[in-house]
Amino acid sequence: MSNIIIGTAGHIDHGKTALIRALNGFEGDTTNEEKQRGITIDLSFSNLSLGQQNIAFIDVPGHEKLVKNMIAGAFGFDYVMLVISANEGIKPQTIEHIEIINLLGLKEIIVVITKKDLVTTEELELKKEEILEFLQNFDFEIKFISAVSIYDENSINKLKTLLFSIKNSTKQEENFFRFYVDRVFSPKGIGTVVTGTVLGKKCEIDEKLFICQSQKETRIKNIQVHNLNVLEANISSRAALNLQNVNITAIQKGDLITKKGHIRGFDGIDISFKCLKNKKLNHNQTYTLFVGAKKIDLKVLLFDCITSLEEGYATLKANEPLYTVFGEKVILRSGNETICGGVILNPVIDPMKKNQKKRLLEALDKKDFISAYNELLEAHKKGLGIISSTQRFALSHDEAISFAKNMQNVFVDEKELVIYPLCTKDEIKDFIKEIYTKNSYALLSNASINLRLKWASTAFIQLVLDELENEGFLTKDGSLYKNANIKEDFTKDLENIILQRLKEEDITPTAPYNIYDDLDIDRKVGDDILKSLTSKKQIIRLQHNIFIHFESLNKMVKIMKEIIKEEGFIELSNFKEKFDLSRKYLITYLDYLDNFSDIKKVETKRIFL
Missing domain, CATH: 2.40.30.10 (Translation factors)
Structure with a gap:
């Protein structure tokens, strides 16, 4: 079924709600206040169907004090049904509604002249000419103009036929719901x-x-x-x-x-704006923002101006996160006055210098995404995530990658969806060179370098490793890289280094990953060395992250048994009196005692059998 949404617009009492009732039988004014006052206060929703075609109507209030409700409904329109009574013609709220739909970029409109039974045929024609002449001041596409009376069934049926001639929604499919x-x-x-x-x-x-x-x-x-x-x-x-x-x-x-992960919230957004005739936007003043069905008071900070502007760029600062996307239309009002309309250019706020932000907004205003990427890369030298392009630029990931590939001096990681300035490659290269220069026995993989440079993707790191290998600085051994100046296999040397280190650390051995990082060796290599030393009984594994030299462990067991002999038991309190170790080590050694056949655990104490 095809769906379109048609929203009403027009002055109070020009017959919007009565027209909807005549078209589909729906009574929009349902609240007691609406019935008592005879006006529409909030939005109402109804529909009209014919076969596989469905028209949804959003009926909006026409009263000047209820324009805020009209705006909330207008964000959902595909087409606008501008309702103007034949006997009154264009009135103040007619004009304000027209200005608002124009600010929101709603270009396709239907003009319905109501209450035609209250004027002569000649007066109706004059009113039609007057309306069309006024609408020429705007860039609207008028689908048709139709005159009706709710008491003339033929005119209503003719309007229905014309409405069902509109088959397509104006909304474009985007990247996410x-x-x-x-x-x-x-x-x-x-x-x-x-x-x-x-x-x-x-x-x-x-x-x-x-x-x-x-x-x-x-x-x-x-x-x-x-x-x-x-x-x-x-x-x-x-x-x-x-x-x-x-x-x-x-x-x-x-x-x-x-959908989760597509939109992040920020307490500020950047927009381009254009004010209504004879209106200005003031710097550092509070306005009410309308976006979608959201209404929020926030502060406006103009670019390049500390007084007021009729059009330009502005940052909108709120006291809560704003969840918006590139290209969304917004309305700013002050009290009951509509001041301007805007387009969200920058829904993701980055730390940037003001002149740099201005260049970014100018690029985004022209949808020059390559220039926008270049400006953002100045603020994201350690990688700009393409994954945010759905929110930043309303681009799919494929479209974002396509733009990135046309840029100069960048590295595009298509798998991780990140763009890096190519100059950042030197930072990775210097980092790796420093490791291998300081430590000739360094033995690292791409993954282990990535653990240290979390901002750099493995594909970007690999580009650097390949260059260092081609330059003869590194040689590759499986997935590992070692100093090209060292020809011999130094795995045995690393075993001795780790064994000696654990011996020196005695009863407070360092966690394995800290040892690997200090020695600049890959974690898998380090794990294999510890397995080898453990199988030879040169070190003992007490926990998943505690490996101790066998001599140190034997010494500690002997001391703990001496404590039991002297005091009749050992537990955390009297053990800590002898050794000022952390609970992690104390508990580990106490637990190890349970492996001996002459030791028995009674509640928290260990005693001899």
């Missing part, structure tokens, strides 16, 4: 249900999802689209999702539901 919550409720015996518009990709029953604001994982128990249970909800579907293991208090209107 997104869903702004616009309502939350908990039907008895059902659990928590949220409604919203499906963005990005479809969702399916039993799919795992992630609530960004509460950082909580959940699963879809059930999906309804227009009160029908379905297996999936596609882009531009108005959907109700029944969420598993989510308390109604853990989610609220404006929260973003998506």
Whole structure:
């Protein structure tokens, strides 16, 4: 089934809700306050179907004080149905709604002139010309213009036919599912249900999802689209999702539901903006941001200006994380005034100098992603993750890699999805050279170098190792690299070095991995040496990370037995009086005593049999 979402716009009392009722029988004004005041206060959702075509309607309030609710609904529109009464024509909220949908980049509109029964045919034609002339000031694509009266069934049926001639959603498939919550409720015996518009990709029953604001994982128990249970909800579907293991208090209107790992939250975002006519955005002033169904007060910091601008770039600073993606449209308001619209250019905040940030925003504004990557690499010299490109640039990983491959002087790790400035290669090379210069017996693998340089991927390290091998600095022995100037097999020498070290460390031997790091040897090589020494009984393994020289262990056992002989027992307290060791060593030696046939453990004490 094809789905499109049509949202209403227009001045209060121009017949938006009555028009929806005439089209599909849905009564939008359901609350007592709406019925008493005769106006729409909150958003209402309904639909109209014909065969495999479905039109979802989002009806918005027209009152000037309720524009904030109108904006929350407008983010989900595919098309806008601009409703203007024939007897009143364009009014203040008509203009404000038009300006808002224009700021949000909604270009495809349907013009419906209502209450045509209240004017003559000549007056209706004049009103139509007046409306079209006004709309020429905006870059809209008018799908059609239709005049109706809710008391004229033919005009309503004609409008239905025209609406069903629109077959496609304007929303593009993106790299991952997104869903702004616009309502939350908990039907008895059902659990928590949220409604919203499906963005990005479809969702399916039993799919795992992630609530960004509460950082909580959940699963879809059930999906309804227009009160029908379905297996999936596609882009531009108005959907109700029944969420598993989510308390109604853990989610609220404006929260973003998506897939785990795709979006990170930041307390700031960078935007480009353009103000409405005769409006300006002031530096260091608090405004209300609208993005999706989210509404939040935050501070605006202008670029290159400490007074006010009609258009430009700005950083928006909030007191909570913002979960946004590149290219999302935003609205900024002050009180009941709409000030400007903007586009999110930088949803991921990095530590950057101001002039560098400005260059980044200029590149992003033009979708010049190669230049944007270059600016970001200046701030991420130890690797820029392509995995974040879905949020940063609204690019798939394949698209991001394709852009990266066209860059100069970078190394692209396609497997790990990281871009490195090629100059960073010298840092890895110097690090490796220093190890092998200081320690001729160093014997390291790519993996063991990666443990020390966690920021460098194994593919990038391998590039450096290959160069050092070609330069004759290193030679490869299986997966290990050794100093090219040493020809002999020095494994035996390493055995002696480790054995001698453990002998010198006596009863407080160092953990194996610390020894390996100190000697610059690969962990597997070190483990093999310890196994060899253990099999020869030259060292004894007491725990997984405690290996002791056999002479030191024999000495310690002799001392512990002397304590038992003198005091009748040994336990942690009197053992520590003799040896100021950590509990780790004391307990290990006490446990080792249990291996002897002449020793018995009684509660916490060891005694002779």
